[in-house]
Amino acid sequence: MSALSPAKSSPTRSAGLAFGYRGRVPDRVPRGVRFFAVIALWGATVPARAADPPGRLIGGTSTCPSPAAVRTEVELLVPRDQLNARLRASAGSGPIVEITDRGATFDVAAGSVREYRDEARDCAYRARVAAVFVALVIDPGAMQATRASPPPRQPRAVAPPAPPPEPTTLVSTVAEDPEPGSPQRARVRLALGVGIEGGVGADAHISQAGLGLRVVVGGGRWALAVGAMAMAPVETSIGGVAIRQWRVPADVSLRAQWAHQNSERSMLEPYAELGAAVALLRESGLDLASNATRTSAELGVRVAAGVHLTGVSRLSPFFELHGEVVPIPPAISALPRGVVGHTPLVWFGATAGAAWRMF
Amino acid sequence: MSRPLRVRGPARGSAVALALACAALGASCGPDLGVGSDVLWSATFESNSFSEWTAVPTRGAEAFPEPGDSIVVSNDRAHDGTYSVKLTIDTSVMGEQQNTLLSRVGDLPVEGYYSAWYYLPGAVTVGTYWVIFKFRLRTNVDDESTTTEFYDLDLVNSSPGHMSLVLYNHLAQVHEIPLDVPHPVVPVGSWFQIESYYRNNQDNTGRITFWLDGQQIIDINGHPMAPTPWIEWEVCSIGKDLMPNPAVLYADDCAVSATRVGPTGLIR
Numbered sequence: 001m002s003a004l005s006p007a008k009s010s011p012t013r014s015a016g017l018a019f020g021y022r023g024r025v026p027d028r029v030p031r032g033v034r035f036f037a038v039i040a041l042w043g044a045t046v047p048a049r050a051a052d053p054p055g056r057l058i059g060g061t062s063t064c065p066s067p068a069a070v071r072t073e074v075e076l077l078v079p080r081d082q083l084n085a086r087l088r089a090s091a092g093s094g095p096i097v098e099i100t101d102r103g104a105t106f107d108v109a110a111g112s113v114r115e116y117r118d119e120a121r122d123c124a125y126r127a128r129v130a131a132v133f134v135a136l137v138i139d140p141g142a143m144q145a146t147r148a149s150p151p152p153r154q155p156r157a158v159a160p161p162a163p164p165p166e167p168t169t170l171v172s173t174v175a176e177d178p179e180p181g182s183p184q185r186a187r188v189r190l191a192l193g194v195g196i197e198g199g200v201g202a203d204a205h206i207s208q209a210g211l212g213l214r215v216v217v218g219g220g221r222w223a224l225a226v227g228a229m230a231m232a233p234v235e236t237s238i239g240g241v242a243i244r245q246w247r248v249p250a251d252v253s254l255r256a257q258w259a260h261q262n263s264e265r266s267m268l269e270p271y272a273e274l275g276a277a278v279a280l281l282r283e284s285g286l287d288l289a290s291n292a293t294r295t296s297a298e299l300g301v302r303v304a305a306g307v308h309l310t311g312v313s314r315l316s317p318f319f320e321l322h323g324e325v326v327p328i329p330p331a332i333s334a335l336p337r338g339v340v341g342h343t344p345l346v347w348f349g350a351t352a353g354a355a356w357r358m359f
Numbered sequence: 360m361s362r363p364l365r366v367r368g369p370a371r372g373s374a375v376a377l378a379l380a381c382a383a384l385g386a387s388c389g390p391d392l393g394v395g396s397d398v399l400w401s402a403t404f405e406s407n408s409f410s411e412w413t414a415v416p417t418r419g420a421e422a423f424p425e426p427g428d429s430i431v432v433s434n435d436r437a438h439d440g441t442y443s444v445k446l447t448i449d450t451s452v453m454g455e456q457q458n459t460l461l462s463r464v465g466d467l468p469v470e471g472y473y474s475a476w477y478y479l480p481g482a483v484t485v486g487t488y489w490v491i492f493k494f495r496l497r498t499n500v501d502d503e504s505t506t507t508e509f510y511d512l513d514l515v516n517s518s519p520g521h522m523s524l525v526l527y528n529h530l531a532q533v534h535e536i537p538l539d540v541p542h543p544v545v546p547v548g549s550w551f552q553i554e555s556y557y558r559n560n561q562d563n564t565g566r567i568t569f570w571l572d573g574q575q576i577i578d579i580n581g582h583p584m585a586p587t588p589w590i591e592w593e594v595c596s597i598g599k600d601l602m603p604n605p606a607v608l609y610a611d612d613c614a615v616s617a618t619r620v621g622p623t624g625l626i627r
Contacts, residue, residue, distance in 0.1 A: 335398045336624035
């Protein structure tokens with residue numbers, strides 16, 4: 001018996017995965033009434049149509065999964081002529097199945113409403129799960145006609161309302177690969193961008209630009225980010241002493257990330273980071289009687305927030321704002337004055353570029 | 360009742376990582392990055408010698424004409440560190456000029472700051488003059504015989520037992536030049552700094568300025584200085600008719616700089 005079957009009272013909680021039942025969604029009850037009315041009209045004589053229009057049988061505002069993707073999956077489970085018969089029976093009414101994307105969960109309303117949890121937002125898999133549920137509701141007999149292995153992953157059905165007809169087996173002929181044309185979240189991402197930074201302190205105001213490289217590992221809510229920027233040397237002044245500064249900041253950060261489906265082909269992935277930063281500083285005097293160059297490291301705390309616009313391509317543009325606080329900035333000194341000031345206490349900047357989804 | 364604030368999760372991890380990194384790097388947290396120096400030359404005597412003076416174009420350390428005139432590196436006291444130079448002149452012979460001096464010659468910048476610290480262990484009665492800071496000039500850069508005196512900064516008595524300064528121009532018709540700050544007090548028993556800005560231009564952009572412990576006491580600006588860019592600078596004790604005998608003066612932390620040293624400046 002497949003754990004996908006929504007007919008059981010708690011079929012998936014014991015699986016130990018990130019799926020399980022939650023409370024019922026009450027505002028779906030009227031749709032259930034409409035659904036059974038449509039079912040009652042099955043077999044009625046209506047003018048035949050050559051093909052069922054999109055959205056006639058399965059509709060809704062969801063983009064993950066899309067109604068079209070669910071329809072495709074349903075057609076793999078239920079013969080087309082039977083689907084068309086249901087469609088003819090529903091002539092004159094709206095879609096009899098409605099898919100709603102609620103972010104980490106999605107609803108399938110087909111007489112009753114079933115809410116599934118899928119934080120990974122695997123759109124293809126969602127479509128398969130929804131299709132199984134719809135097929136069970138529409139034509140359990142057809143489901144019994146063929147046997148196949150159930151989908152390997154088991155999304156958590158959140159609210160089991162009235163149990164639909166219970167099949168004994170499930171049919172799935174869907175491949176394991178993600179739905180073609182749908183955006184995929186990266187598990188390992190390599191980002192290259194152009195950045196600008198401004199440093200502010202009691203003695204210094206510095207602007208600089210450079211290139212940044214960042215590796216992010218983790219496709220779930222949390223990820224580890226390691227990055228560095230090579231800023232171009234900049235000529236500036238600290239405490240009235242002209243210097244050339246070369247700064248290479250690097251950091252190790254913990255990233256919290258989310259996903260928001262924009263459309264079937266794009267997804268916004270906002271993120272926020274907090275981490276430890278270290279910057280290599282190379283400071284050279286410019287117009288002293290004898291100039292010297294000194295190199296040091298400065299330590300700080302870095303925060304960042306950004307977003308990836310993920311499409312079907314492995315490359316996704318991103319934009320990030322970041323800031324860094326250096327509690328003990330290095331002192332700049334020149335004889336005979338001694339310490340003339342300190343490097344900036346706070347750095348802020350922005351980076352834009354493209355990220356490559358490696359895995 | 361307040362509860363202690365606890366940092367959890369990623370924030371605590373980052374703080375720990377930062378602390379560990381700071382501990383690992385040690386002194387690199389907030390280091391001092393010296394990007395250069397405007398000090399062109401300095402002498403602190405910390406090598407217990409005159410090597411800083413003899414390694415450059417100089418007349419070196421001189422003391423004459425009496426055997427009692429001496430110039431030695433001493434650890435009696437120091438402005439910074441352990442050593443200073445002790446300039447002692449024998450004032451027992453009245454009417455005779457006694458000389459001890461350290462001199463920089465020839466390679467000095469046309470425009471620069473000259474600084475030295477002095478210590479008077481006791482008040483001295485100045486009968487005729489007592490020069491402690493001196494510029495010389497040459498009318499012909501290549502002819503040593505044309506070297507002559509130019510500006511002297513002298514110690515004088517503003518009142519019995521109290522020391523002050525006067526500026527003396529050997530080329531002016533009125534040699535003694537009134538200071539902008541009349542009778543500045545030169546301390547006895549503590550270190551004081553004399554600094555001069557000297558722009559030895561031969562046109563009306565010439566300038567010479569003096570500070571005592573950071574206070575400007577005279578500024579002569581917009582006048583031709585020496586007839587040539589050649590400069591000799593002396594930290595000295597050149598006196599005539601001083602009492603008591605001997606007259607002792609200490610000097611330390613001498614410097615030539617492209618920017619002002621000031622009382623808080625570092626020369627090394």
